[in-house]
Amino acid sequence: MAQxxxxxNRLIINKIKNFDEALWYSQATLDNGWPRDILELKIxxxxxxxxxxxxxxxxxxxxxxxxxxxxEALKDxxxxxxxxxxxxxxxxxxxxxxxxxxxxxxxxxxxxxxxxGRQYKLLVSETEYSIDMLFYHLDxxxxxxxxxxxxxxxPEYAGKLNFYLSAVDTQLKKRExxxxxxxxxxxxxxKIEAEYALRxxxxxxxxxxxxxxxSIPDDMxxxxxxxxxxxxxxxxxxHNTYEDQDRxx
Numbered sequence: 001m002a003q004x005x006x007x008x009n010r011l012i013i014n015k016i017k018n019f020d021e022a023l024w025y026s027q028a029t030l031d032n033g034w035p036r037d038i039l040e041l042k043i044x045x046x047x048x049x050x051x052x053x054x055x056x057x058x059x060x061x062x063x064x065x066x067x068x069x070x071x072e073a074l075k076d077x078x079x080x081x082x083x084x085x086x087x088x089x090x091x092x093x094x095x096x097x098x099x100x101x102x103x104x105x106x107x108x109x110x111x112x113x114x115x116x117g118r119q120y121k122l123l124v125s126e127t128e129y130s131i132d133m134l135f136y137h138l139d140x141x142x143x144x145x146x147x148x149x150x151x152x153x154x155p156e157y158a159g160k161l162n163f164y165l166s167a168v169d170t171q172l173k174k175r176e177x178x179x180x181x182x183x184x185x186x187x188x189x190x191k192i193e194a195e196y197a198l199r200x201x202x203x204x205x206x207x208x209x210x211x212x213x214x215s216i217p218d219d220m221x222x223x224x225x226x227x228x229x230x231x232x233x234x235x236x237x238x239h240n241t242y243e244d245q246d247r248x249x
Contacts, residue, residue: 004029012026054074095118098133102115122167143172158197182204
C-alpha cells in the first residue's frame with residue numbers, strides 16, 4: 001500500500017472494509033497504473049467481485065501458470081452500461097457500440113488487451129467466417145477471440161468458438177505465441193450448462209455474462225414513484241397551472 005499515492009489509499013480505506021479486498025485494489029492499482037478516478041470507477045463497479053469468476057476450461061487446456069493468469073484476466077459479468085443501451089439491444093448494435101467506445105471497452109476488459117479488429121475475416125477452405133471481435137493480449141502473449149451473443153448461452157456456441165480458435169491458431173498464431181483463448185459473452189448463462197459444454201472442448205474458452213444496464217437496488221425501488229404516481233403528479237400540476245391562468249385572467 002505504501003507504493004501507491006496517499007489519495008488512492010484514502011479512497012480504498014473509505015470505501016473498502018474487507019482487508020483482502022482492499023489489498024487486492026492496492027495491488028491492482030500498482031499493476032495497472034490506475035489514476036484515482038479509474039480506481040474509484042473500478043471499486044464502484046465491484047471489480048474485485050467480478051475478477052476471475054468466468055466459467056472456463058483453462059485448467060484442462062492450458063499449462064498451470066498460464067491457466068491461472070488467463071483465468072484472472074477474465075471477469076463475470078462484464079459491465080457495458082457505459083454504452084447506454086437497453087437490455088434488448090441486438091448483437092450487432094452492441095458490437096458496433098463497443099467498437100465506437102473502444103477505450104471504455106478496453107478499460108472494462110482490463111490490462112493487456114490490444115484491439116485487432118471487428119468482424120475479422122477468416123477464410124477456411126472456401127468459406128469466409130467473421131469473428132465478432134479479435135484482440136491480442138500482451139501479457140498472455142496470445143490472441144483473444146470474443147464472440148458476443150445477445151441472448152442466453154447455448155451449448156452449440158462453445159463449439160463454434162472452438163472452431164474459430166482452431167482457425168486463428170492455424171492462420172494467425174506465430175511460433176512464439178501461446179494458444180489462442182476464446183471469450184463467449186452472453187446476456188446470461190446457466191453455470192452447469194456452461195461447464196458441461198466446455199468439458200470436452202480442446203481449446204481454452206471462458207464464458208461470462210454481460211450487463212447493459214444497472215439493476216435498481218430493492219431499497220431504492222421503494223423510493224421511486226410508480227408510473228401512475230408520476231401521471232397523477234403531472235395531472236395535478238397541469239390542473240394547478242390552468243387554475244392560476246384563470247385567476248390571472
